Amino acid sequence: MDYIHNSIFTRWITGIIQNRKAVTGVGIIFVFIFLAVFGPFITQDPTAFLSRPLSPPSWEHWLGTNGQGQDVLAQTISGARQTLLVGFTTGIMVVLIGALIGGISGYYGGRIDDILSLLINVFLVMPGLPLMVILASWLPPGPGTLTGVLVLTGWAWNARVIRSQMMTFRNRDFVSAAIVSGERNIRIIIIEIMPRMLSLLASSFIGASIYAIGAQVGLEFLGLGDVSTITWGTNLYWASNDMALLTGSWWTFVPTGLSIAIVSFALTLINFGIDEVTNPRLISERVWRENIPRDKAVNGITPVVKDHE
Amino acid sequence: MNNSVLSIQNLCVNYITPGNPVKAVNDVSFEIQQGEIFGLVGESGSGKSTVVQAVLRTLPPPAVITGGKVIINNKDILSISNADVLQYRWKQISIVMQSALNALNPVLTIREQIKDVLEIHSDLTGKAIDNRIHELLSLIDIDVSRLDSYPHQLSGGMRQRVVIAIALALMPPLIIMDEPTTALDVIVEREILAKIIELRKELGFTILFITHDINLLLEFADRLAIMRNGKLIELGQTQKIRAGGEHSYTQKLIGALPSASGPRKKGLLSKPKNPDFGSKPLLEIKNLSKNFPVSGFFRPKLIEAVKEVSFQVFPGEIVALVGESGSGKSTIAKLITRLIRPTSGDIFLNGTNKKVSEARRVPLEYRKQVQMVFQDPFGSLNAVHTVYHHLVRPLLRHQLIPKDELFNYIIEMLENVGLSPGAMFAEKFPHEMSGGERQRVALARALSLEPDLIVADEPTSMLDVSIRMEILEVLAQMRIKKNLSIIFITHDLASARYLADRIIVLQHGSIVEQGLAEDLIQSPEKTYTKQLVKAASPGWFESLSFNHKKKD
Numbered sequence: 021m022d023y024i025h026n027s028i029f030t031r032w033i034t035g036i037i038q039n040r041k042a043v044t045g046v047g048i049i050f051v052f053i054f055l056a057v058f059g060p061f062i063t064q065d066p067t068a069f070l071s072r073p074l075s076p077p078s079w080e081h082w083l084g085t086n087g088q089g090q091d092v093l094a095q096t097i098s099g100a101r102q103t104l105l106v107g108f109t110t111g112i113m114v115v116l117i118g119a120l121i122g123g124i125s126g127y128y129g130g131r132i133d134d135i136l137s138l139l140i141n142v143f144l145v146m147p148g149l150p151l152m153v154i155l156a157s158w159l160p161p162g163p164g165t166l167t168g169v170l171v172l173t174g175w176a177w178n179a180r181v182i183r184s185q186m187m188t189f190r191n192r193d194f195v196s197a198a199i200v201s202g203e204r205n206i207r208i209i210i211i212e213i214m215p216r217m218l219s220l221l222a223s224s225f226i227g228a229s230i231y232a233i234g235a236q237v238g239l240e241f242l243g244l245g246d247v248s249t250i251t252w253g254t255n256l257y258w259a260s261n262d263m264a265l266l267t268g269s270w271w272t273f274v275p276t277g278l279s280i281a282i283v284s285f286a287l288t289l290i291n292f293g294i295d296e297v298t299n300p301r302l303i304s305e306r307v308w309r310e311n312i313p314r315d316k317a318v319n320g321i322t323p324v325v326k327d328h329e
Numbered sequence: 330m331n332n333s334v335l336s337i338q339n340l341c342v343n344y345i346t347p348g349n350p351v352k353a354v355n356d357v358s359f360e361i362q363q364g365e366i367f368g369l370v371g372e373s374g375s376g377k378s379t380v381v382q383a384v385l386r387t388l389p390p391p392a393v394i395t396g397g398k399v400i401i402n403n404k405d406i407l408s409i410s411n412a413d414v415l416q417y418r419w420k421q422i423s424i425v426m427q428s429a430l431n432a433l434n435p436v437l438t439i440r441e442q443i444k445d446v447l448e449i450h451s452d453l454t455g456k457a458i459d460n461r462i463h464e465l466l467s468l469i470d471i472d473v474s475r476l477d478s479y480p481h482q483l484s485g486g487m488r489q490r491v492v493i494a495i496a497l498a499l500m501p502p503l504i505i506m507d508e509p510t511t512a513l514d515v516i517v518e519r520e521i522l523a524k525i526i527e528l529r530k531e532l533g534f535t536i537l538f539i540t541h542d543i544n545l546l547l548e549f550a551d552r553l554a555i556m557r558n559g560k561l562i563e564l565g566q567t568q569k570i571r572a573g574g575e576h577s578y579t580q581k582l583i584g585a586l587p588s589a590s591g592p593r594k595k596g597l598l599s600k601p602k603n604p605d606f607g608s609k610p611l612l613e614i615k616n617l618s619k620n621f622p623v624s625g626f627f628r629p630k631l632i633e634a635v636k637e638v639s640f641q642v643f644p645g646e647i648v649a650l651v652g653e654s655g656s657g658k659s660t661i662a663k664l665i666t667r668l669i670r671p672t673s674g675d676i677f678l679n680g681t682n683k684k685v686s687e688a689r690r691v692p693l694e695y696r697k698q699v700q701m702v703f704q705d706p707f708g709s710l711n712a713v714h715t716v717y718h719h720l721v722r723p724l725l726r727h728q729l730i731p732k733d734e735l736f737n738y739i740i741e742m743l744e745n746v747g748l749s750p751g752a753m754f755a756e757k758f759p760h761e762m763s764g765g766e767r768q769r770v771a772l773a774r775a776l777s778l779e780p781d782l783i784v785a786d787e788p789t790s791m792l793d794v795s796i797r798m799e800i801l802e803v804l805a806q807m808r809i810k811k812n813l814s815i816i817f818i819t820h821d822l823a824s825a826r827y828l829a830d831r832i833i834v835l836q837h838g839s840i841v842e843q844g845l846a847e848d849l850i851q852s853p854e855k856t857y858t859k860q861l862v863k864a865a866s867p868g869w870f871e872s873l874s875f876n877h878k879k880k881d
Binding site: 028029192193194196197198199200201202203204212215216303304305307308309311312317318320321322323324325326 | 344346347386387389390392394396415666693701703708709710711712722727760774778
C-alpha cells in the first residue's frame with residue numbers, strides 16, 4: 021500500500037519546487053552537471069594545441085586560447101568534470117562519516133560518546149589548511165588523494181553538529197516510545213531519527229560540497245594536485261604560470277573563476293531554499309512582509325492594517 | 330463617561346499564511362470595568378492569548394490586526410503612532426507571562442531586572458529606584474536579601490512573584506495575567522493567586538486573567554468571557570456562568586473536570602462491577618532508588634529523585650501515583666518501563682526480577698508486557714511516519730500477529746480506541762490529527778501488544794480540558810475488557826480519584842501516603858495530602874483567611 025502521500029517529505033519536495041531560490045539553484049547545478057557529463061563530447065579537444073597561445077576570444081575559440089594554445093571553453097567544460105565529482109563525493113562522504121560517528125556518539129552517550137567525542141575534538145583542533153597542504157604534497161597526486169585529504173580534514177565539524185542534534189532527539193518521547201516497544205537501537209537511529217534530520221543532512225552535504233570545491237581548487241592552484249589533469253584548479257594554476265595576469269589575458273582565468281563562483285552561489289541558493297522550506301517561520305515572515313505596507317512592518321509592534329482581507 | 334479601563338470593540342486579528350489568512354481573532358468585543366477581575370477562558374487555539382497580545386501590540390509576525398478598536402484612557406491604541414505604543418506599554422498595561430523562567434533573564438539578578446523597568450519607564454533615579462525596588466519586594470513577600478539572586482536560584486513560586494513585582498513596578502491601572510499559574514504546582518498556585526487577590530485589594534488595580542481552567546476562574550473572577558475558535562461565545566457575571574451559562578460549550582467546560590472532594594459523582598468513568606485483584610502482584614517494586622549526578626567541576630552532587638520506594642500493582646488494578654513536580658513520579662515511570670536503570674532496588678514482574686540493574690539490554694518479553702503512554706502526544710509520535718507505521722512496528726518486532734492479518738488487526742485496534750474509520754486514520758500523519766486523536770493513537774500503540782501493564786505518564790495534561798475525560802474513559806474501558814493493570818501518573822488528584830482504585834501520594838521522591846482512592850480523598854491522614862485535597866477542591870478561595878478578615 022502506498023502511504024507516502026502528504027508525508028513531511030512530499031511537503032518538503034513540493035515546497036522546494038515552489039521555492040524560487042531552490043529552483044534557481046538546482047537549475048544552475050543541473051546545467052553544470054549536464055555540461056560536465058556531455059560537454060566534452062561536443063567541444064574541441066581540450067588538450068590539443070589549436071591556435072596561437074593567448075589569443076583573445078574569437079569565432080573559432082569563443083573564450084580564446086590559453087598559454088599552451090588550448091581552447092579555454094573546452095578546458096573550462098572539461099575541468100568541471102573532476103572538480104564537481106571530487107566536490108560532491110567529498111560532500112557525500114563527509115555527511116556519511118559525520119552521521120555515522122556523530123550519530124552513534126550522540127545516541128549512545130556515556131563511554132562511547134567520550135571516546136568518539138575525543139576523536140572528533142582531536143580532528144577539530146588540528147589546523148586544517150597546513151594539514152591539507154602537507155598531505156596533498158606528500159601523497160601521490162590525483163582525485164582520490166584530493167577527496168581523501170578533504171574528507172579527513174572536513175568531517176569532524178559535521179560530526180559535531182550531527183552529534184548535538186542527535187542528543188536532542190535522543191531524549192524525545194518518540195524515541196523513548198520506540199525503545200519501550202522493543203525496537204532495536206540501530207533501527208531507531210536509521211528509521212526514526214535520521215529522517216527527522218534530513219534537512220540538517222541535506223544542508224550539511226551542500227555546505228561540505230561548497231567547502232570541498234573551494235579547498236580543492238585552492239590546493240590545485242598551489243600546484244598540489246595532479247597538474248596533468250584538467251580541472252578548474254589546474255586551469256587557474258596554468259593561467260598563473262603562463263603570466264596571464266601580467267599579459268592581461270583575462271579570458272584564461274575569468275571563465276573558470278566565474279564557474280566556481282556560480283556553482284557556489286547556486287549551492288548556497290539551494291541551502292537557503294531548504295532552510296525556508298523546513299523552517300516554515302521564515303516563509304510566513306516573508307509572506308507577512310510582502311503583504312503589509314513597508315512603514316508598518318516594524319519589529320516589536322504589531323501592525324494594524326484595517327483594509328487587509 | 331463610563332469607568333471602563335479597557336474597551337475592545339470588534340477586534341480582528343489575522344495570521345498571514347501563503348494561502349488564506351487564518352482568522353485567529355474574529356470580531357471580539359468586551360469591556361473591563363475599573364477594579365474588576367475579568368476572566369478570559371479558552372482552550373488552546375481559541376485566540377485568548379492573541380487578544381491580549383493584540384492589546385499590547387506585541388504579536389510577532391505573521392500577525393496583522395485587521396480591524397476594531399482597543400480603547401484605553403479614551404485613546405484607540407490601534408490608531409496611535411509606533412512611538413506612542415511604546416509609551417503606553419507598562420505604564421497603562423503590564424503583563425504577567427505564563428512561564429516565569431522564560432519571562433526572566435537568566436543572566437541578570439532580580440535587582441537588575443526590576444531596575445531595568447524603572448529606569449526605562451519612570452523618572453526615578455538613584456536612591457529612589459532602590460527604595461522603590463524594596464517597596465515592591467515587600468509587597469510580594471520576598472526578602473530583600475534575595476535581590477542579588479539569579480532567577481535559577483529561586484523556586485518557581487518565587488520567580489512568579491518577581492514577575493508580578495515587575496508588572497506592578499509602575500502601578501499600571503490594568504494588569505494582564507496570561508496563565509500566570511499554569512506552570513506551577515497546585516499548592517503554590519493557590520498561594521500565588523491568594524497573593525494576587527490580596528495585592529489587588531490593597532492597591533486597587535484591575536485584572537484581566539487568562540486561563541484554560543474555567544474552574545479556577547469560577548472561584549474568584551467577577552465576570553467571565555469564553556472564547557472558542559477566535560470568537561467570543563459567552564460573556565457574563567460569574568454566578569450566571571457557574572449556573573451553566575447560555576452556550577452548550579460552557580456547560581461542557583464546567584462539567585469537564587471532576588472535583589477532588591465532596592460526594593462522588595456517579596457514572597463518570599467505567600469501573601469493573603466486582604473489583605477483585607487477587608493476591609499475587611503483577612508488579613512489585615522493592616526499595617527502588619534513583620540518583621542523578623549533577624555535574625559540578627569541583628563538587629559533583631547527586632540528586633535523589635526516587636528514595637526507597639516500594640509498592641505493588643495487582644492484575645487488573647489501576648494505581649495512581651500523585652505528586653507535584655519534583656516528586657519523582659515520572660522517574661518511577663521511566664524506571665518501571667526500563668528506560669533508565671535504578672541506582673538500587675528491584676522491579677519484579679510476575680515474580681521475576683530479570684537483569685534489572687546489571688544489563689543494558691532489556692528482555693524483549695519485558696518490552697511486550699510493559700507499555701507506556703507519554704504525556705505529550707505531539708512528541709511521542711514521529712512526524713515523519715504514518716499512524717500505520719507507529720502501530721505496525723511493535724507488532725512486527727514481537728511477531729505477535731501473522732503478516733497477512735496485520736492490517737485488519739491495526740484497524741481494529743484504532744477503532745477500539747475510538748478512531749473510526751480505522752482505515753482512514755491508519756494513513757494519516759501525526760500533524761493531520763488533533764491532540765486528542767494523537768493521544769488515542771498512542772493508546773492504541775501501547776495496547777496493540779496486549780501488555781499486562783501500561784504506565785500512563787500524565788496522559789491528559791497536555792490535552793484540552795474538554796477531551797480529557799474521554800481519553801481517561803478509553804483507559805477505564807480497556808482495563809475492564811482486557812484485565813489490564815495501569816499505573817496512572819498525574820498531578821491532578823481529582824482525575825486520580827475517578828480513574829484509580831488506589832492512590833499513592835509522592836513527595837520529594839518518597840511515598841507520603843497510600844490508600845484506596847475514595848478513602849484517601851475523604852479522610853487523608855498526612856498534612857501534605859490534606860493540602861493537596863484542599864487545593865484541588867472548589868471553595869478553597871472562600872476559605873482564605875483575608876477574605877474573612879476583610880468582611881468583618
